Amino acid sequence: MFKLCGLQFLLVIHWAIGQNFGDLHVTGPLKDMDFFIPEGGGVRFVYQFTSEPPAVSFRAYGEKDGIIDIVPKTGILYLNGSLDWETKTVHTLQVESLDENGNVVKGPYTVTIHVEDTNDNPPEFDKAEYTGVVRQNSRPGKPFMQVHATDRDDPTTPHAQLRYSILHHFPNPYGEMLFEIDSVTGEISPSRTGSYYLDPQKQDTFTLVVTVKDMAGMSTNAFTSSTDVIITVKESLWKAPPTIYIQENSTQVHPVKISQVQSNEPNVIYDIFEKEKLPRLPFSIDQNGVIYVTEPLDREEKDTYVFYVVTKDNEGELVDKPLQVSVIVEDINDNPPVCQQALTVIEVQENEGEGSNIGTVFATDMDKEHTLNSRLQFQIKSQVPPTPSSNLFFIQQDTGVLQLMSHSLNKRIVSNYSLKVLVTDEVFQTICDVQIHVIDINDQIPIFEKSNYHNVTVAESIPIGTVILEIQATDGDEPATGSSYIIYQVKEGDPNNSFTIETDPETNRGFVRINKALDFEETPVYNLVINATNPEPLVSGVQYNSSSLTLFKVFVTNVDEPPVFRETVYKAEVSEDIPVDTVVMTVEAYDPEGDTVRYSLEGDVRKWLKIDSVTGQVYTASTLDREQQETYTVEVVASEQKNAAQKSRTTLTLQLKDVNDNPPLLATDNPAFFCHPVSGGERTIIQATDADKQWYYSTFTFSLADDRNAIDNWEISKVNATHAYLSPKHANFEEKVYIVPVVINDNGQPPLERKVNLEVNICSCSSENSCFIEVQREHSWPSTGQAIGILIGVLLIIGFIIGGAFFHMKYKQKNEKKSHQNDVKDTSELNRLT
Numbered sequence: 001m002f003k004l005c006g007l008q009f010l011l012v013i014h015w016a017i018g019q020n021f022g023d024l025h026v027t028g029p030l031k032d033m034d035f036f037i038p039e040g041g042g043v044r045f046v047y048q049f050t051s052e053p054p055a056v057s058f059r060a061y062g063e064k065d066g067i068i069d070i071v072p073k074t075g076i077l078y079l080n081g082s083l084d085w086e087t088k089t090v091h092t093l094q095v096e097s098l099d100e101n102g103n104v105v106k107g108p109y110t111v112t113i114h115v116e117d118t119n120d121n122p123p124e125f126d127k128a129e130y131t132g133v134v135r136q137n138s139r140p141g142k143p144f145m146q147v148h149a150t151d152r153d154d155p156t157t158p159h160a161q162l163r164y165s166i167l168h169h170f171p172n173p174y175g176e177m178l179f180e181i182d183s184v185t186g187e188i189s190p191s192r193t194g195s196y197y198l199d200p201q202k203q204d205t206f207t208l209v210v211t212v213k214d215m216a217g218m219s220t221n222a223f224t225s226s227t228d229v230i231i232t233v234k235e236s237l238w239k240a241p242p243t244i245y246i247q248e249n250s251t252q253v254h255p256v257k258i259s260q261v262q263s264n265e266p267n268v269i270y271d272i273f274e275k276e277k278l279p280r281l282p283f284s285i286d287q288n289g290v291i292y293v294t295e296p297l298d299r300e301e302k303d304t305y306v307f308y309v310v311t312k313d314n315e316g317e318l319v320d321k322p323l324q325v326s327v328i329v330e331d332i333n334d335n336p337p338v339c340q341q342a343l344t345v346i347e348v349q350e351n352e353g354e355g356s357n358i359g360t361v362f363a364t365d366m367d368k369e370h371t372l373n374s375r376l377q378f379q380i381k382s383q384v385p386p387t388p389s390s391n392l393f394f395i396q397q398d399t400g401v402l403q404l405m406s407h408s409l410n411k412r413i414v415s416n417y418s419l420k421v422l423v424t425d426e427v428f429q430t431i432c433d434v435q436i437h438v439i440d441i442n443d444q445i446p447i448f449e450k451s452n453y454h455n456v457t458v459a460e461s462i463p464i465g466t467v468i469l470e471i472q473a474t475d476g477d478e479p480a481t482g483s484s485y486i487i488y489q490v491k492e493g494d495p496n497n498s499f500t501i502e503t504d505p506e507t508n509r510g511f512v513r514i515n516k517a518l519d520f521e522e523t524p525v526y527n528l529v530i531n532a533t534n535p536e537p538l539v540s541g542v543q544y545n546s547s548s549l550t551l552f553k554v555f556v557t558n559v560d561e562p563p564v565f566r567e568t569v570y571k572a573e574v575s576e577d578i579p580v581d582t583v584v585m586t587v588e589a590y591d592p593e594g595d596t597v598r599y600s601l602e603g604d605v606r607k608w609l610k611i612d613s614v615t616g617q618v619y620t621a622s623t624l625d626r627e628q629q630e631t632y633t634v635e636v637v638a639s640e641q642k643n644a645a646q647k648s649r650t651t652l653t654l655q656l657k658d659v660n661d662n663p664p665l666l667a668t669d670n671p672a673f674f675c676h677p678v679s680g681g682e683r684t685i686i687q688a689t690d691a692d693k694q695w696y697y698s699t700f701t702f703s704l705a706d707d708r709n710a711i712d713n714w715e716i717s718k719v720n721a722t723h724a725y726l727s728p729k730h731a732n733f734e735e736k737v738y739i740v741p742v743v744i745n746d747n748g749q750p751p752l753e754r755k756v757n758l759e760v761n762i763c764s765c766s767s768e769n770s771c772f773i774e775v776q777r778e779h780s781w782p783s784t785g786q787a788i789g790i791l792i793g794v795l796l797i798i799g800f801i802i803g804g805a806f807f808h809m810k811y812k813q814k815n816e817k818k819s820h821q822n823d824v825k826d827t828s829e830l831n832r833l834t
């Protein structure tokens with residue numbers, strides 16, 4: 001075919017034709033042509049143009065670029081060297097044929113040579129080394145720097161598709177990657193671990209070895225380059241400010257800057273929210289992180305505030321973890337002293353001696369206690385009338401205690417003094433008014449009208465507050481003073497304060513009231529001794545005697561009360577498998593009147609319990625079942641034998657403890673399937689469940705039943721506590737349903753086991769690797785797959801509906817409750833088959 005031997009390159013071309021182009025259409029008449037030639041590869045034959053008389057030779061011109069040419073005599077288009085896509089991607093030549101005289105016969109025709117890229121350039125990073133800075137606690141996945149590489153190959157091909165990865169980093173103190181890289185963009189961010197652990201105090205520089213691969217990282221022939229990335233870890237800017245102190249009642253123009261925070265990230269939105277529920281939070285933050293107090297605070301209203309500062313991005317997602325800010329409101333002395341009473345009235349007997357302590361003026365200050373701001377001092381400013389002297393009274397400066405200066409009070413001259421007491425803190429002062437009444441001396445004792453009121457009879461059910469007796473004593477001292485006012489108290493016979501006595505200030509009459517519920521069974525009779533005294537002390541020489549005492553008895557009568565349970569509730573915990581007639585607990589009630597108590601149960605809807613009406617022992621009446629009800633509550637009734645209408649009730653709660661009384665089951669009834677023909681390496685997942693209570697999670701063991709067929713054909717391997725794989729052992733399976741006997745054991749005490757016959761369908765599969773079954777147009781039973789039985793019956797109906805030749809077998813939930821488990825199983829089965 002080629003006569004032009006002797007030229008070395010043509011030998012090469014010959015070889016090239018023989019080897020590479022032998023089957024291709026490599027000759028043809030002159031016309032416009034396009035060739036697609038991979039770059040590189042050296043000298044090669046491209047095409048041979050055939051000449052038609054009168055043409056005898058060819059000529060090419062244009063972008064030959066010293067590589068492309070044509071052999072004039074033979075019309076062979078060839079490359080004398082390698083094309084390079086990176087230099088030039090298209091070469092356009094004109095080719096024409098010539099006659100003996102060199103005149104153009106045909107042409108010029110355009111021959112276009114498209115150079116195809118080969119992966120002949122490794123990717124290159126823009127820099128030999130990169131540096132970056134990351135803040136402690138930066139958000140995981142949030143890039144803080146980027147690397148970039150380029151590849152000179154054709155960007156429309158995988159040759160220039162680059163993928164970045166971090167090969168390793170030095171040091172690696174936690175054995176986990178602290179950084180991650182976006183494989184496409186080259187953006188580097190802290191990993192979740194890094195976000196947590198990075199700490200400049202511990203390690204402030206890391207060297208990352210970042211690699212880039214072309215061929216989208218998918219090919220083992222890809223070129224790889226790497227670069228070093230030096231990362232400096234800096235302290236987090238996002239730090240809670242120290243506790244902020246703000247003086248209350250500030251007169252500054254608000255809002256006032258009190259602190260500032262700064263996010264590690266730029267362009268975040270700062271916000272604050274309260275930790276405690278407040279009518280309003282008197283703080284704000286601006287978009288530079290400056291925190292303000294928006295109004296004057298009042299320590300006396302609230303002395304500390306705690307709130308959070310957060311940063312959000314444009315989508316409202318938190319950027320940094322919330323910071324807690326504490327504010328303490330500092331006291332200033334902005335509250336005046338306040339008199340505890342608008343008018344303090346004090347009585348003093350006219351014979352009181354000098355130095356006598358006659359009473360106290362009380363005042364308060366809302367400013368911070370135990371500080372000078374709330375320290376109060378007392379001073380008498382005036383005394384009216386100033387008779388017989390202007391300084392009859394003395395007040396202790398720091399306590400407000402009033403004392404008599406001299407023994408010179410005389411009721412007939414002045415019975416009534418008014419004092420103005422000045423109370424001061426360091427800044428404020430307040431006047432408290434005090435009235436001092438000079439009263440007669442207390443030289444008379446209260447005398448009871450009767451020394452014995454005899455018998456009072458009350459029912460034990462008498463309501464609290466009822467007056468059961470009125471008593472009367474009289475006192476000859478000055479009326480309406482502390483010398484004549486009478487206080488009645490039970491001196492003896494009432495250790496538990498079951499009674500109280502009130503005095504009518506006008507008449508000094510005493511009203512004996514019930515203070516606490518009486519109980520005949522506990523105390524049927526009270527022998528009470530009542531004394532009558534004055535609030536003012538008696539003058540010396542006078543004493544209370546037996547005329548200031550009286551007596552009476554309180555007889556409490558019995559009321560028939562219902563029985564009382566010894567305990568308010570009865571609880572027991574029992575195993576669900578205890579035999580019938582086991583005592584689970586004993587209840588006990590007594591009748592306050594001593595009658596015999598009978599017991600019964602109410603609300604025993606499951607008929608699980610019975611009670612011995614005499615002893616109160618509660619028994620099981622039938623077998624219990626925790627799986628039906630874990631906490632069983634019934635009412636116990638205790639009634640009096642003589643008067644059954646007198647009854648009380650309480651609840652009895654039985655907590656059932658699980659025992660392993662349910663053998664495990666497969667989580668789904670759906671058959672497993674494998675695509676026919678079985679090729680080996682397939683497996684399907686099976687899952688077990690158990691109705692018994694699972695502590696943490698149950699552990700099952702899966703095995704094949706001791707059955708020759710099963711053991712020869714199938715294999716079970718454990719996945720984890722609840723799942724196992726079933727795989728065919730060989731490839732010789734027919735298209736039919738196999739029954740695989742699987743034994744599942746639970747880990748209960750004692751363990752239970754169940755043998756299940758797992759249906760495994762070996763079926764033809766659709767391209768999506770789900771079973772499909774041919775359905776005949778006449779809708780008759782298919783001739784194959786008789787073993788599929790009922791399954792096909794169901795499938796046929798669906799076949800009618802879709803009217804097609806095949807359908808995908810989809811597992812439908814049989815049990816809505818287990819839908820989740822089923823879903824998981826379906827997808828995992830499909831995945832495994834793909």
Ligand SMILES: *[C@@H]1O[C@H](CO)[C@@H](O)[C@H](O)[C@H]1NC(C)=O
Binds near residue numbers: 009069080
């Ligand atoms: C091929 O190229 C080489 C050098 O580039 C040159 O010496 C030789 O003559 C060329 N051969 C042809 C047939 O063009």
Ligand SMILES: *[C@@H]1O[C@H](CO)[C@@H](O)[C@H](O)[C@H]1NC(C)=O
Binds near residue numbers: 249297298333334
């Ligand atoms: C603030 O202080 C002034 C006097 O200094 C006082 O009159 C006012 O009641 C104070 N306000 C509060 C809220 O305590």
Ligand SMILES: *[C@@H]1O[C@H](CO)[C@@H](O)[C@H](O)[C@H]1NC(C)=O
Binds near residue numbers: 415418435437
């Ligand atoms: C004491 O004097 C005041 C006014 O000075 C008067 O209102 C009050 O009733 C007097 N009290 C007695 C017990 O006299």
Ligand SMILES: *[C@@H]1O[C@H](CO)[C@@H](O)[C@H](O)[C@H]1NC(C)=O
Binds near residue numbers: 454455
């Ligand atoms: C009070 O009761 C006692 C005891 O029951 C009885 O002895 C006494 O006579 C009664 N006194 C009067 C005044 O009823």
Ligand SMILES: *[C@@H]1O[C@H](CO)[C@@H](O)[C@H](O)[C@H]1NC(C)=O
Binds near residue numbers: 490491492531532544
């Ligand atoms: C009066 O009875 C009360 C209460 O038991 C007792 O505290 C008080 O000392 C008695 N007073 C006299 C003067 O017996």
Ligand SMILES: *[C@@H]1O[C@H](CO)[C@@H](O)[C@H](O)[C@H]1NC(C)=O
Binds near residue numbers: 493494495496522523
């Ligand atoms: C006082 O209360 C105690 C304890 O509740 C009780 O034991 C005692 O009987 C009561 N005494 C009287 C007199 O009620």
Ligand SMILES: *[C@@H]1O[C@H](CO)[C@@H](O)[C@H](O)[C@H]1NC(C)=O
Binds near residue numbers: 445545546547
């Ligand atoms: C009690 O004292 C008063 C005088 O203070 C006297 O009249 C009375 O007789 C005395 N009673 C007895 C029982 O001593």
Ligand SMILES: *[C@@H]1O[C@H](CO)[C@@H](O)[C@H](O)[C@H]1NC(C)=O
Binds near residue numbers: 685697720
């Ligand atoms: C067991 O493996 C299955 C399948 O891989 C999985 O869905 C399940 O969560 C695993 N269970 C446990 C307890 O790890």
